[in-house]
Amino acid sequence: MLWVISGSPFLPSTDTYYHLTMARLLPSLGFIHAFPWLHWTFFRDHFVSHHFGFHVLLAPLVWVSEQWTGDLVLGGKAAVTLGMGLTAAFFCAILRARSLSHALAWTCLLGCLPWHFWMRLAYVRAPIMALPLLLLAALLFIRQKPWGLFICGCLFSWLYLGAVTAALIPAAFLAGHLLGGSWTRRLWDCVILFGLGLAAGLVISPYFPDNLSFLWVQMFSAGFGATTDVPSEWLPFNAWFFLKICAPLLVIWLCALVYRLRQPAPLDGAAISLLVLNLLFFLMTVKSRRFIEYWPVFALLSAADLARFSLKDFDALSGL
Numbered sequence: 001m002l003w004v005i006s007g008s009p010f011l012p013s014t015d016t017y018y019h020l021t022m023a024r025l026l027p028s029l030g031f032i033h034a035f036p037w038l039h040w041t042f043f044r045d046h047f048v049s050h051h052f053g054f055h056v057l058l059a060p061l062v063w064v065s066e067q068w069t070g071d072l073v074l075g076g077k078a079a080v081t082l083g084m085g086l087t088a089a090f091f092c093a094i095l096r097a098r099s100l101s102h103a104l105a106w107t108c109l110l111g112c113l114p115w116h117f118w119m120r121l122a123y124v125r126a127p128i129m130a131l132p133l134l135l136l137a138a139l140l141f142i143r144q145k146p147w148g149l150f151i152c153g154c155l156f157s158w159l160y161l162g163a164v165t166a167a168l169i170p171a172a173f174l175a176g177h178l179l180g181g182s183w184t185r186r187l188w189d190c191v192i193l194f195g196l197g198l199a200a201g202l203v204i205s206p207y208f209p210d211n212l213s214f215l216w217v218q219m220f221s222a223g224f225g226a227t228t229d230v231p232s233e234w235l236p237f238n239a240w241f242f243l244k245i246c247a248p249l250l251v252i253w254l255c256a257l258v259y260r261l262r263q264p265a266p267l268d269g270a271a272i273s274l275l276v277l278n279l280l281f282f283l284m285t286v287k288s289r290r291f292i293e294y295w296p297v298f299a300l301l302s303a304a305d306l307a308r309f310s311l312k313d314f315d316a317l318s319g320l
Helices: 014-029 052-069 073-097 103-112 115-121 127-143 146-159 168-180 185-203 210-224 239-261 269-287 289-293 295-306 311-318
Strands: none
Touching: 014 052, 014 073, 052 073, 052 146, 073 103, 073 115, 073 127, 073 295, 103 239, 103 295, 115 127, 115 289, 127 146, 127 168, 127 185, 127 269, 127 295, 146 185, 168 185, 168 269, 185 210, 239 295, 269 289, 269 295, 289 295
């Protein structure tokens, strides 16, 4: 990611400069409830900042950047690099929690993800931190840490009002363990506490209860369910373009799936959960291209888990 963003003295996307400026103004303005600068903004008089937690995290980096360089761009580049670093770290931690061989090699394969993924993760936007939090939630479900999931849920709601996206994690692990016949009371506690954490984050917010109505508008009236023109990020990809940019990842996942189907042992609950999670994010990406910033990581994670019988296992089999 550092290599990607070092190609220009600037950063992509107008959203980037909005978030950098909001983080810079946070110490002086606090959590604003009106947005008078753009008169025709939909939430001009009843503004809800659904990224206020992200701006809190971004503020120290922006302040240091301004002190050192006189502008905010270096702070944005640091945030983008930090977000991808955390993504790689939690990705590798999940593979190790699943006792997979060659976890570092699989992590290096993040470099083969589609360029559209890397482009969107170069935007200074809440998903650069939301993605690692989603991976952390998956890791905590695998390790079955209920109170860790409660804290993770709170942080996600504060960081990014995308509770619908976060809800895919417990839904996938619920389905996966039910299908795998490995449901336990502790896992049920994990689902409940993660949901309570998301709800608590919405309630313990400077924008409650207006954030609830905003969430509905953002996800359905202006997003999935919009009946008028919407930004292009809510539209689907052209099918051929999507296949071209995702070809390496799709080949890896399909090879892993074919290999796994040839193995006699059934998938366990966690493996089914990661497979379901991959499919859920894939369906969201097919619906709206903006979710390309999440799905490829979970597709590669699923591929690594499906191919859990790796080179070490081949060596053991060849010695029999």
